[in-house]
Amino acid sequence: MTRNDEHHELRTLLLLLAMAVGLLATGVVVYLTFTYTRLAEPLAVGVAVLTCLAGLVRTVATTARGGR
Numbered sequence: 001m002t003r004n005d006e007h008h009e010l011r012t013l014l015l016l017l018a019m020a021v022g023l024l025a026t027g028v029v030v031y032l033t034f035t036y037t038r039l040a041e042p043l044a045v046g047v048a049v050l051t052c053l054a055g056l057v058r059t060v061a062t063t064a065r066g067g068r
Contacts, residue, residue, distance in 0.1 A: 029047065033040045 029043050033043055
C-alpha cells in the first residue's frame with residue numbers, strides 16, 4: 001500500500017467538507033449582498049483578498065512538498 005492510498009478516504013472527506021464550507025460561505029455572501037447592498041463592495045474586496053491568500057497557501061504548500 002502506498003502513502004497516497006492510506007489517506008485517500010480522509011482526503012476525500014476533507015475535500016467534501018471544504019466544498020460544503022465554501023458553498024455555505026458563498027451563500028452567506030450572496031445573501032448579504034442582496035440584503036444589504038452597501039456591503040457589496042467591502043465583501044468583494046474581502047473575497048478577493050481571501051482568494052489571493054488561498055493561492056499563496058497553495059503555492060507554499062506545493063513548493064514545500066517538492067513542486068509538481
